[in-house]
Amino acid sequence: MKRIEILRQSCLDKGFDGFLVANEINILYFSGAPGASCLLVPDGGESILYVYGVNYEQVKAEAKGFRVELVKREENLMAKVAEHVRALGIRRLAFDTLNVESYRAISRKLRGAAKLKPQGSIVWSLRRIKDMDELELMRRAAELACEGMKTAQEVLRPGMMEYEVAAEIEYAMRNKGSWGTAFETIVASGARSAYPHGGCVDRKIQAGDLVVIDIGASYRHYRSDMTRTFVAGEPSSKQKQLYELVKLAQEKAIKAIKPGVKASDVDAAARSVIEKAGYGENFVHGLGHGVGLEVHEPPTISPQSMDKLESGNVVTIEPGIYLVGFGGIRIEDMVLVSEFNAEKLTDDFYGLEA
Numbered sequence: 001m002k003r004i005e006i007l008r009q010s011c012l013d014k015g016f017d018g019f020l021v022a023n024e025i026n027i028l029y030f031s032g033a034p035g036a037s038c039l040l041v042p043d044g045g046e047s048i049l050y051v052y053g054v055n056y057e058q059v060k061a062e063a064k065g066f067r068v069e070l071v072k073r074e075e076n077l078m079a080k081v082a083e084h085v086r087a088l089g090i091r092r093l094a095f096d097t098l099n100v101e102s103y104r105a106i107s108r109k110l111r112g113a114a115k116l117k118p119q120g121s122i123v124w125s126l127r128r129i130k131d132m133d134e135l136e137l138m139r140r141a142a143e144l145a146c147e148g149m150k151t152a153q154e155v156l157r158p159g160m161m162e163y164e165v166a167a168e169i170e171y172a173m174r175n176k177g178s179w180g181t182a183f184e185t186i187v188a189s190g191a192r193s194a195y196p197h198g199g200c201v202d203r204k205i206q207a208g209d210l211v212v213i214d215i216g217a218s219y220r221h222y223r224s225d226m227t228r229t230f231v232a233g234e235p236s237s238k239q240k241q242l243y244e245l246v247k248l249a250q251e252k253a254i255k256a257i258k259p260g261v262k263a264s265d266v267d268a269a270a271r272s273v274i275e276k277a278g279y280g281e282n283f284v285h286g287l288g289h290g291v292g293l294e295v296h297e298p299p300t301i302s303p304q305s306m307d308k309l310e311s312g313n314v315v316t317i318e319p320g321i322y323l324v325g326f327g328g329i330r331i332e333d334m335v336l337v338s339e340f341n342a343e344k345l346t347d348d349f350y351g352l353e354a
């Protein structure tokens with residue numbers, strides 16, 4: 001399997017002869033199947049997936065090209081892994097993340113046979129660059145979010161409850177093939193739209209309300225993330241003016257994207273537009289984040305970010321302005337950083353008026 005081979009090469013380059021993958025999303029990334037509890041990748045030969053009984057048959061059916069080890073209820077997972085590390089002669093074992101308990105358990109069982117070192121960045125250097133297979137799934141997840149958003153625009157009207165709008169969105173995404181939502185759907189209306197994580201409650205949407213809708217689909221474990229802001233009814237001139245400002249900030253940021261650019265510079269491209277208009281204090285979050293198997297993953301696009309954008313990154317660009325008591329406006333698209341430009345994976349449509 002290609003990803004495993006890249007991991008092996010990265011290990012070799014850094015002087016490791018084995019990698020223990022313990023984070024469940026990382027295991028999914030390498031094995032293609034959810035449900036295993038650990039993945040041991042030696043420098044040659046078969047990689048081993050460790051699976052408890054509850055997921056054993058599913059992993060055996062879905063993960064191709066692995067040795068699948070059943071972990072029995074009375075067995076200790078880390079003791080079993082340590083036994084194999086010793087048997088395979090692994091001396092320098094890198095790992096992604098282990099909780100304190102697991103780290104202590106495996107160290108105790110290894111009794112010095114192998115040195116353990118955290119190297120989560122090796123996995124992230126792979127996961128942040130999406131391969132062709134991943135991009136296909138991410139495009140699909142993005143399309144499904146667009147389907148949900150189109151539905152939101154069609155159904156939204158004063159008098160609806162926030163949860164009713166969410167139900168229509170989720171039904172539409174599911175009905176088109178989404179495996180689930182990428183996260184809890186946000187439909188935040190009126191003054192609640194000023195809360196970036198306003199969720200979705202039993203509030204009746206009023207005429208003239210700003211409604212921030214932040215949704216994501218999931219397709220074959222890949223996620224999408226997209227936000228639009230609507231007004232139920234006629235938008236006011238202040239609502240329109242703020243909307244145009246956020247839209248301009250997003251456009252400036254997307255134009256600033258190219259391989260090698262500092263993520264903090266992309267953030268600044270959007271933030272400066274909002275600051276100049278006097279709303280700098282009201283843009284209360286970073287500009288964006290990577291998306292993939294998780295809805296928030298590296299790279300991070302914020303003023304403090306040390307990341308650089310690279311070809312193959314999929315990131316969100318989501319400026320916002322939030323005025324307590326008045327409401328909020330956010331526009332979020334998923335963007336693929338490619339060799340020459342930034343490609344939007346979510347549809348290029350805007351809908352202030354519902």
Ligand SMILES: [Mn+2]
Pocket residue numbers: 225226316318332
């Ligand atoms: Mn987001």
